[in-house]
Amino acid sequence: MTESIFIALIVLGVIVVCFVISYIDNMWRIYKIKRRLEYNYGRWREVDYSDAVLSVIGEYTAAKDSMIDDITWNDLDMDALFMSIDHTWSFAGEDYLYYLLHVPKVMPEEWEEQEEMITYYQEHEKERIEMQMEFARIGKNHASSVYSYIMDCIRFNTKVPPVHYFSFVFFIFSVVITVISPSEGLGLLILAMVVNVLLYFYKRKELEGSMQALQYFKKLMEGAKSLTKKKLICNPKYHSRVEKDYRHLKKLMGASAYLGPANWDSPSIAEMFLDYIRLVTHIDCIFFYHCMSRLGRNIDIVENMFTTMGFLESMLAVGSLREALPVWCRPEFTDEKMLRIIDAYHPGLKEPVPNSVSVKDGILITGSNASGKSTFLKTIAMNVILAQSLHTCPAKAYCGKWFHVFSSMALKDSLYKGESYYIAEIRALKRVMEPVEEEAVICFVDEVLRGTNTVERIAASTQVLKEFQKKGILCFAATHDIELTYLLEEQYDNYHFQEQVADGEIIFDYLIYDGRATSRNAIQLLEILGYEPEIINGAKAMVEQFLSTGKWN
Numbered sequence: 313m314t315e316s317i318f319i320a321l322i323v324l325g326v327i328v329v330c331f332v333i334s335y336i337d338n339m340w341r342i343y344k345i346k347r348r349l350e351y352n353y354g355r356w357r358e359v360d361y362s363d364a365v366l367s368v369i370g371e372y373t374a375a376k377d378s379m380i381d382d383i384t385w386n387d388l389d390m391d392a393l394f395m396s397i398d399h400t401w402s403f404a405g406e407d408y409l410y411y412l413l414h415v416p417k418v419m420p421e422e423w424e425e426q427e428e429m430i431t432y433y434q435e436h437e438k439e440r441i442e443m444q445m446e447f448a449r450i451g452k453n454h455a456s457s458v459y460s461y462i463m464d465c466i467r468f469n470t471k472v473p474p475v476h477y478f479s480f481v482f483f484i485f486s487v488v489i490t491v492i493s494p495s496e497g498l499g500l501l502i503l504a505m506v507v508n509v510l511l512y513f514y515k516r517k518e519l520e521g522s523m524q525a526l527q528y529f530k531k532l533m534e535g536a537k538s539l540t541k542k543k544l545i546c547n548p549k550y551h552s553r554v555e556k557d558y559r560h561l562k563k564l565m566g567a568s569a570y571l572g573p574a575n576w577d578s579p580s581i582a583e584m585f586l587d588y589i590r591l592v593t594h595i596d597c598i599f600f601y602h603c604m605s606r607l608g609r610n611i612d613i614v615e616n617m618f619t620t621m622g623f624l625e626s627m628l629a630v631g632s633l634r635e636a637l638p639v640w641c642r643p644e645f646t647d648e649k650m651l652r653i654i655d656a657y658h659p660g661l662k663e664p665v666p667n668s669v670s671v672k673d674g675i676l677i678t679g680s681n682a683s684g685k686s687t688f689l690k691t692i693a694m695n696v697i698l699a700q701s702l703h704t705c706p707a708k709a710y711c712g713k714w715f716h717v718f719s720s721m722a723l724k725d726s727l728y729k730g731e732s733y734y735i736a737e738i739r740a741l742k743r744v745m746e747p748v749e750e751e752a753v754i755c756f757v758d759e760v761l762r763g764t765n766t767v768e769r770i771a772a773s774t775q776v777l778k779e780f781q782k783k784g785i786l787c788f789a790a791t792h793d794i795e796l797t798y799l800l801e802e803q804y805d806n807y808h809f810q811e812q813v814a815d816g817e818i819i820f821d822y823l824i825y826d827g828r829a830t831s832r833n834a835i836q837l838l839e840i841l842g843y844e845p846e847i848i849n850g851a852k853a854m855v856e857q858f859l860s861t862g863k864w865n
Contacts, residue, residue, distance in 0.1 A: 342445070346445060349448065353444075356396050357396050357398060357399065359395050361391075366391055369410050369454075371407075371460045372457065372618070375460070376414075377415070378414040378415060379415050379716060379717070380717060385414070387720070387721040387722050387756075388694055388719065388721075389660075393413070393660060393694065394410055394413055396659075397409075399628065399632035401444055401625070402450035403532075404532055404622035404625065405621070405622050405624075405629065406452060407457075407618075407622055408626045412701045413702075417714060423703050425547055428547065429547050429624075430631045430634070433627070434634065434635065440631070442542065443539065443545075444625075446538045447628075449535060450528070450535045451528070455521075455524075456524070456525065457525075458525045459618055461524075461525030463615075464522075465522045465525070465526075465604050466611060472597075473515070475594075476597045479507070479508040479592075479594040480593050483508055483592050505592045511594070512590075512591050512594055519597060522600070523596070533558060533561060536554050540554055550620060550623075553616070554617075557616050557620065558617075560610055561607075561614070630702050633704060637706050640704055640707070641704075641707055641710055642705075643703060643710040643712070644710065645711075645714055646711060649752055649786060650671065651669075651670070651671050651712035652669070652711045652712065653695055653707050653709070653711075654710075655709075656669075658706070659698075659706040665821070665822040665823060666707075667688060667691070669807070671805065673781065673803065674786055674787040675804055676777075676800060676807070676828075677689075678792070678806070678807075678809075679790075679809030679810060680810070680831060680834075681833060682820065683811055683820050683833075684809045684822035684824075685790040687822070689719075689721060689758055690756075692756065693788075694706075695707055696717055697717055714752065715754035718754070718755040718756070719755060719756040719757070719758075720737060720741055720744070720756075721756060721757070721758035734761070736763075741761075744780070744785065745779065753784075755787050755788070756787075756788045757787065757788070760776070760793075769793065770796060773791070777789060777803070781804070797828040806828045807827070808824070808825055808829035808830075810825060810829065811833060813836060818837065818840065835852055
């Protein structure tokens with residue numbers, strides 16, 4: 313008896329030590345996450361997600377109606393911008409922030425309450441960190457889209473396969489027999505465990521992605537419960553919405569407790585023990601189907617839970633973005649078709665040069681190679697998108713109409729399989745005209761129709777840009793064809809970038825000026841890079857003759 317008590321005390325001591333170690337480990341992880349939250353807030357992130365990860369993040373957006381198409385998104389390198397401002401800690405917040413950048417059309421009345429939330433969490437650090445901690449507990453899953461898996465699975469057959477019930481009953485039966493008659497039941501218990509484990513691994517593969525998605529959704533619900541219980545949501549409307557959705561779905565929580573953690577990178581000792589129970593009973597597989605059945609009956613509420621929780625965290629990310637920007641402003645919107653921006657800059661550049669512009673009828677931008685035309689177009693386009701999606705502009709002031717944003721700037725032949733650059737380009741320009749009747753459009757075109765010969769390029773560009781103006785499209789177009797500035801001077805305002813040559817170097821100030829460009833630097837660049845004098849002099853002579861006679865010799 314004494315020996316039995318001694319062994320029991322040892323076992324109890326080991327269990328206590330294990331739980332203490334697990335508790336300390338958990339506290340240490342929470343401390344490290346909190347330190348990361350405090351350090352990263354208001355800083356420009358330096359991450360580089362693979363295309364596969366970005367594809368997973370984008371699946372929520374792909375299921376919705378997007379205003380920013382792939383051409384514009386790629387032209388502006390919006391993936392790089394997203395990664396730099398992605399101060400989210402949960403899959404829901406990350407997915408929704410990505411979605412917001414694709415749908416820059418939040419209504420002004422909605423932004424009033426959203427502005428209150430952004431400002432509140434900027435000013436209340438304690439509450440913001442607590443809220444971020446709850447989202448960090450939810451976590452991210454870059455292996456697969458939680459949203460897509462959940463939405464797909466709840467439409468499938470949620471009936472539990474008989475094999476899982478068989479495994480559960482077989483194990484319980486063998487345990488009962490072992491208790492009644494250990495000598496006869498032990499062999500049956502071992503057989504039940506071996507069979508159940510083999511069946512578990514065989515059938516679990518079919519559910520791997522779906523079950524992990526459900527585990528993450530369980531964590532999302534736990535996060536929603538914590539946010540409302542701790543009263544961390546400062547806006548009463550959103551607090552009530554989250555609380556209501558959680559109440560509708562809380563029955564899911566009882567069954568989902570059997571599923572285990574969503575992330576096994578560092579499971580607790582208790583979870584590792586429970587995992588062995590799942591192996592021999594299949595209880596997680598059984599309750600997976602029950603959970604999916606409940607979700608299927610509440611699909612609208614499931615959607616609301618994703619959207620609301622994602623939105624709340626994305627507002628925290630907007631606050632972090634504002635802290636990271638050296639200069640920013642809240643945009644003003646008007647019903648007049650115009651755009652006025654003061655000291656706009658590209659947020660992704662280390663030493664950006666601010667520029668200002670006020671446009672009502674569209675502009676043509678000329679200038680030498682590398683003078684800043686393309687960067688200017690991207691800067692303005694990015695300001696428009698950020699103004700309409702995150703209500704935050706990297707500029708001193710912004711005022712404009714709500715626009716549908718298009719671009720044609722960095723096309724590749726591969727964008728359209730089997731088609732040339734020129735075909736891809738004219739298709740890209742054609743798409744700009746299609747939605748004009750429904751809403752105001754702003755477009756950004758770099759080197760209009762560069763994929764064809766000079767004569768036809770000038771003729772076609774003139775007519776296309778005139779058509780843009782007729783349809784009310786506010787167009788920013790950069791070109792090397794100075795002829796366009798004369799052919800379109802009644803429809804478009806002329807602006808240019810310029811340079812200076814000093815000590816054998818071309819120096820750019822990257823500032824935009826009124827009027828058309830009067831300088832060229834292509835031949836100067838050849839000279840600076842050491843081309844033979846014969847080439848330089850011959851090229852200069854040909855240019856002079858063409859400018860005086862209008863003919864090439």
